Amino acid sequence: MPSEKAIFNQFIREKKLKHSKQRENIIDVFLNIEKHMTLDELHGEVRRQYPDISFTTVYRTMKLLSESGLCRELHIRGGITRYEHVYGHTHHDHLICTVCGSCIEIIDLDIEKQQESIFVANGFIPSGHNMELYGVCPVCRKDRDIQ
Amino acid sequence: MPSEKAIFNQFIREKKLKHSKQRENIIDVFLNIEKHMTLDELHGEVRRQYPDISFTTVYRTMKLLSESGLCRELHIRGGITRYEHVYGHTHHDHLICTVCGSCIEIIDLDIEKQQESIFVANGFIPSGHNMELYGVCPVCRKDRDIQ
DNA sequence: CTCTATGCAAAACCTTTGCATAGAA
DNA sequence: TTCTATGCAAAGGTTTTGCATAGAG
Numbered sequence: 001m002p003s004e005k006a007i008f009n010q011f012i013r014e015k016k017l018k019h020s021k022q023r024e025n026i027i028d029v030f031l032n033i034e035k036h037m038t039l040d041e042l043h044g045e046v047r048r049q050y051p052d053i054s055f056t057t058v059y060r061t062m063k064l065l066s067e068s069g070l071c072r073e074l075h076i077r078g079g080i081t082r083y084e085h086v087y088g089h090t091h092h093d094h095l096i097c098t099v100c101g102s103c104i105e106i107i108d109l110d111i112e113k114q115q116e117s118i119f120v121a122n123g124f125i126p127s128g129h130n131m132e133l134y135g136v137c138p139v140c141r142k143d144r145d146i147q
Numbered sequence: 148m149p150s151e152k153a154i155f156n157q158f159i160r161e162k163k164l165k166h167s168k169q170r171e172n173i174i175d176v177f178l179n180i181e182k183h184m185t186l187d188e189l190h191g192e193v194r195r196q197y198p199d200i201s202f203t204t205v206y207r208t209m210k211l212l213s214e215s216g217l218c219r220e221l222h223i224r225g226g227i228t229r230y231e232h233v234y235g236h237t238h239h240d241h242l243i244c245t246v247c248g249s250c251i252e253i254i255d256l257d258i259e260k261q262q263e264s265i266f267v268a269n270g271f272i273p274s275g276h277n278m279e280l281y282g283v284c285p286v287c288r289k290d291r292d293i294q
Numbered sequence: 295c296t297c298t299a300t301g302c303a304a305a306a307c308c309t310t311t312g313c314a315t316a317g318a319a
Numbered sequence: 320t321t322c323t324a325t326g327c328a329a330a331g332g333t334t335t336t337g338c339a340t341a342g343a344g
Contacts, residue, residue, distance in 0.1 A: 017299085019344090075225025115278075115280055118242060134274050164323070166318070167318075167323090170324085201327075227309090
């Protein structure tokens with residue numbers, strides 16, 4: 001299984017783009033954090049380690065990473081974009097607490113199968129999907145004394 | 148089964164708000180279009196029939212409609228907000244063509260059940276969910292000669 | 295050398311808000 | 320009268336782009 005870096009380098013080569021220190025650094029930072037990060041948060045982390053990298057470069061690098069298939073843009077509740085790792089991660093959905101914002105990754109093969117059959121039944125060629133479940137998590141439920 | 152207007156009037160009363168010609172008109176326009184509309188598109192339609200209604204009023208009215216449970220904000224691909232009818236419509240998910248943008252409504256009870264059990268298994272109190280499936284529809288598939 | 299990457303600033307976009315005035319109850 | 324609703328313009332927040340300069344191949 002090739003490393004994420006190897007995949008990105010392959011992608012750069014195919015697209016006839018160039019290597020750069022900044023891209024290397026941004027990718028390192030991203031790959032080392034498993035959380036879903038906004039561009040602002042990501043830029044904050046990047047700048048802590050590499051103070052001279054601009055927001056714009058982080059923006060453009062994350063676009064490239066998305067294109068290369070190494071990450072995915074998440075749009076929870078239609079709010080601002082967050083990025084999540086894709087490579088080496090089973091496809092998963094999200095269970096989100098509307099009170100504290102915590103996010104649990106859900107892997108459900110039954111739903112995946114069912115989704116597949118919806119595509120087939122409608123003659124679609126699948127390219128992706130996303131599912132978010134919203135509710136109140138056990139902790140917030142206690143805090144708020146909901147049933 | 149009370150009409151949508153009746154429900155909205157009830158909502159207005161409970162919230163101690165007031166009736167207005169503009170709200171009436173906006174709701175009429177919205178209820179007569181089954182498509183998922185952006186605020187801009189909706190405002191365009193509204194203005195065709197009622198040229199003096201402002202974007203802001205459409206915006207605020209749609210927020211009220213959402214609150215009242217008559218419509219729902221859709222965030223497809225995290226892009227701009229669209230509004231869809233809720234009242235009298237079974238909960239459904241969306242199958243979206245990434246080429247032409249067409250959108251098919253999907254009702255799948257198996258998936259609904261499975262979602263319910265995910266909430267229960269994680270101790271969540273459900274408040275809602277959404278699922279979008281993306282792919283290439285049969286028409287675009289032919290146009291592009293994909294397999 | 296030639297073409298891409300970067301950083302800055304500014305633009306673009308959509309969504310939301312403040313405020314003075316109009317209108318409902 | 321006393322609220323709320325409206326329209327306008329302007330602010331906010333995020334995402335995108337133009338352009339001059341730096342840097343990779």
